[in-house]
Amino acid sequence: MSEFLQFVFSGLTVGAVYALVALGFTIIYNASSVVNFAQGEFVMLGGMATVFIFDAGVPIWGAAALAILLTATIGILLNKLAIEPARGASVVNLIIITIGASIFLRGLAQIVFDKQIHRFPAFSGDTPFNIAGATLLPQSIWVLFGAAAVFIGLYAFFTRTLMGKAVLATANNRLAARLVGINTNFIMALSFALSAAVGATAGVLVTPITLTSYDIGVMLALKGFAAAMLGGMGNPFGALVGGLLIGLIEATTAGYLSSDYKDAAAFIVILLTLFVMPQGLFGQKSMERV
Template sequence: MPELLQFLFSGVTVGAVYALVALGFTIIYNASDVVNFAQGEFVMLGGMLTFVCHAAGLPLPLAALIAIAATSAIGVAMNKLAIEPARGAPVVSLIIITIGASIFIRGGAQLLFGKQIHSFPAFSGDTPLRIGGATILPQSLWVIGGAVVVFVGLWLFFTRTLTGRAVLATSNNRLAAQLVGINTGFVMTLSFALSAGIGALAGVLATPITLTSYDVGLAFALKGFAAAMLGGMGNPKGALAGGFLLGLIEALTAGYLSSQYKDAAAFVVILLVLFFMPQGLFGQKSVDRV
């Protein structure tokens, strides 16, 4: 049993990171119908900028705040410079634009920060906690807690605040939202800031465990994308469930079957789910207007 518990712990930890990335995908997708493949670079920037600020002598919480704010600003700039000018472009073009943005950010990070692997200290020490014969790092609890807090925060934001409802209205019908006086341009800006910030937060929380370097973003983007699609693109509940599910599948496959094929198991499950539920687990059936 301790063995299973150990695998579950590591699965939930990884899953929480995927869930945060998937939530970032969901927010931007809802506001603009764009799947932002640069989402993984936000995670990289969060970890990397925190490391740089921390190494420059700033206390860790301040370094993390600066990293998250700076990444949000980069997200907003990306929206203004690359996404808004291409409004209405076909899906393939949008995929290429956001992948172009991700390659650009990765190239910039390589130039500025070099190719080394970096990390910074865990928030609450490195002494593993023992639970039921298995161990878990305190930093894992930070990651899991972070995902839960972000999800609850987003839920409150989208259901209880006027601005959050404006975002939901825009995602339902952009034109109708404009007609009732919602500033959809601001909604887009806000969504990119929020999504980049959440990605950066994931990077800040995960880096003491996973370490970071300029090229970690792509893997996060692919897993986050897969998690969001597994849950059903555009649904925050789906993103959360998809993320944790993906993490658990990976950890259990690595533990019981083969660590080399842990990523394979995740994609096999996604193919099977999409085969039977073409809109993902929580996605709504789309209807074509002819």
């Protein structure tokens, strides 16, 4: 029993990170139908920038806030310089553009930062809690609550605020949104900023546990994308569930079956799910007009 609990703790911690990356995908996808493959780089930038600002002598909270702000700015620039000029381009074009952006950001990070692996201290120390024979790091609790807070915050933003509703309106029908007076360009910029900030927050929360370096983004984008698709693209709740599920599948496969094939297990589950539910777990059925 205690080992099962240990696998669950491990799966939830890792899964929460996937969920945050998947949420980042969802925000941008909803506002612009773009799948942003540079999403993993936002996580990397959040962690790496915090490391370097922290090393320069800024307290950890200030460093984290600055790093998130910096990443959000980069998100806005990405939208302004690469996505906006390509409006109306095909889906595949946009995918290649964001892949190009991720290569670009990685290349920049290895020059501005470095190619070493980094870490900063955990927020509340490294002494694990002992729960029914399993151990949980205080930082894991930070990650879990951080992910929950981000999710609830986003939910409230989209359903309770006028600005949030404007984003949803833009996502539904760009032209109609503009007709009722919504500044859709601003909404796009806002979505990229928000998505980048969510990614950077994940980077800040998780770096004390998983460490960071300039090239961690590739794998995270892959897993986050898979999580978003498993949950159903465009559905924030689906992103959350998809991320946690993949984390749990990986951890229990590594624990009970074979650590060699834990990534394989996650992808097999995704494939089987999509065969049965082609829109993912919580995705909406889309209609094609002729």
